[in-house]
Amino acid sequence: MKIAIVGATGAVGQQMLQCLEERNFDCDLKLLASARSKGKVFSYRGKDVVVEELNEHSFDDVDYALGATENDLTKKWMPWAQKNNVIVVDNSSAFRLDPDVPLVIPEINPEDIAKNHGLIANPNCATIIALVALNGLNKRYKIKRIICSTYQAVSGAGVKGIKDLENQSKDPSIPSQAFQYQIAYNLIPQIGSFDDLGISKEEWKMQNEGRKIWHNDDLLVNCTCVRVPIYRSHSESITIECEEEVDVKEAQEIVAKTEGCVLKDDPKNGIYPMPLDTTNQDLVYVGRIRKDISDLTGHSLIVFCCGDQIRKGAATNAVQILEKLVK
Template identity: 70%
Template structure:
């Protein structure tokens, strides 16, 4: 019997991409689109959007969650009550001990430990971890120093609108960001704590430890919003347990799941966010030994990934595929 998959938050950038991913992958499921009352009756790709209510989850097997934390927390009990299994893209449950946090290329086995909720990690975290996982297996990663350069669509459709409107008129309203983002950079994503570290900057260490099952992982992160429409970029320094080797690094990355090696700088081959836009793979390049570490254990690289696809929707749909495969067995 066909399973029913509901997308909660179907009208947002991630929700719409989830629907596209389901279709691209020819997944044999019935789809139900849920959103707020405001979007009720809207038609997306032939599906009529329904208002998300306590009754929405009756007869639904799986939910792909693409809502903000507060909205997610509202409907999650309804989905649990109805016996759904939820793959949730919000950050509300990511660090909950009862909720696996999964990047299928890295820790697909954790999916089986779920109690009804599986969390999708933060977009920058997914992109960085997919880029670095094969290197972690090869060299051991103990510390990462990361500067993220995050696209405006990380703030949803409002973020895209802000950039496009401000490009045309610098006095256009600021709806997604506190300052003009056109022709500018904003070194703030999320609120800051008393140490001056933003919520977004904490995520890579907190979520990385859980995904990699490595409580000793250290991540220093600086998150910067950039005037790019789609795809996040990250400049990453990796301090490893073993001495690193650039050729070996390229070798393991060229065989890594979800990764495309783009590393031939002499011929101007390196990752760029325009090239990963609308791609599921993470591009990795600019791989070089850090000559400022005399022990030779540090590697530098640059990576890009579409944060709406692999950083959110694709990752969630990959988890759903694993769940569906399990029920078929």
Template identity: 40%
Template sequence: MRLGIVGVTGMVGNIFLNILEKKHFSNDLYFSASDKSIGKKIFFKKKEYKIIGINELILKKLNVVLFSAGSKVSKKWAPIFAKNGTFVIDNSSAWRMDKEKKLIVPEINASFLRKKDKIIANPNCSTIQLVMVLYPLHIKYNITRVIVSTYQSVTGTGKKAVNQLNQEQSKGFSKIKVYPHPIYQNVLPHCDSFIENGYSVEEMKLINETKKIMNDQNISITSTSARVPVIGGHSESVNITFKEKPELNDIRNILKNTKGVVVQDKPKENIYPMPIFSYGKDEVFVGRIREDFSFPNSINLWIVSDNLRKGAATNAIQILEFLLDNNFF
């Protein structure tokens, strides 16, 4: 396999390397990043690699390229790689709602992929962990409505946001202004930009991507997304209404038997999902599973996952593994 990574020096790019280091893939690897990084060296599995420009990367005739360099880069370059026969697994929002592109969470819908699908969209981080829990429950009980509130790590914004938090914590202020307000000891009801309907772009991603992945436009979904001074992952408070009354023990058993999901649901023993626990792990954690007494056929639960791993890099590499296992190239 000839594999390339675009955006290798970013936060998700670093996680790509971390995960790939533990895999037994071919070492025929090529790394690309922004112009300021071209020529710099990366050490991977005791071997030195030079970061090259994206123009040079195209000439390598890759089987697969992992993109994590933003929507503008993906919009420009992904079709060029695809035209050359390279599978593009893109971590940006560029192709997610494109009707011609598949939006893939491997445990749910990788079987929809065909060899003609050269550009494959990786969903939004908060969407991935949400659908990992919703989908198996939807199969059994038919979800009619979802209310989700997210509490999202600063890592979802990038390195500069982490630096802002660290400077505010250590110095009491920060010269870095990624957010419009301080983030240390604060919560911002603001993820991404706001649009005319009063929702943020992040909130609309949750709504639209969830429906696309679950292949059901009839589910009513509303969302609120907040940024919190946390490093380890995103948390979600989720209220779910079903067509028929669910049994809580059955809900727990369904989730316990869902690949990639870990149930942590002993609140009296203080066992429940937390970002500090999910950091660096690939699973989606769910707990606080309980009946909503205020509305028929409804439950509440709490979901946590490392947004840089299952929410980004891990999911993309799982798509790569599906392509390999099914002889796409």
């Protein structure tokens, strides 16, 4: 079995390589990237793999591909993969809302994988983290509305975002490469471009993708996405309004049993999710669970969650889909 990582030298591509290695995934690996990275060598399961330049013929001998390139480039190489009947798990947002393309979080809607026509989309990172955190609660209480404010790490903007924070933490006058403004000791309430409603692309994703993943076209999401000076792991402050009345104790028990979640909820003893703690592992930490005292109907709950957006928010989720595909 031959598996290609397309965009193998970027932050997500590199994490895909590491996830496959950790899981000791039995395959021949092909690493594809731009001409600039051609010839770079990475190790996979004890063997050297040389990065090849992505071109029309890259997929001739490939069975499955993990996509980790930007939308424009993804749209360019996808026909090359499809011509060769390669089954692709793609991390870009280019095809996520296409009705012919399943959008999958394996803990939530693994059954959708079987509906694929050669392409499965990996959801947005902040969406994966929120939906994993909320999935058990959604089953029990039926979530109608999500109000979310994010605290998103710089590595969400790739290797350049990490470099900006490194540089500016030492010298704030060093100009940003990945961001419009200084990010060290600052925050930027913009991720992606804005539409005429004043909503950013990133802010639309949780509603649009959440509806598709949960098969609930009535889901309503109010989202504010903010970049913060943290290297890795996104955090989210979330209020949910539900059809059923909520119970805090029960909600904590549900989260503790939800696949992919760890309950970290003993605030009096300093136990709550923090991005440092969720960095470089695959689970979503959930805590600060409490009744929303501003909703007198008792149908609203507040939670705080953190997850590694390069792992579970991107690479790990894609590899989990691949594992299910291969099975």
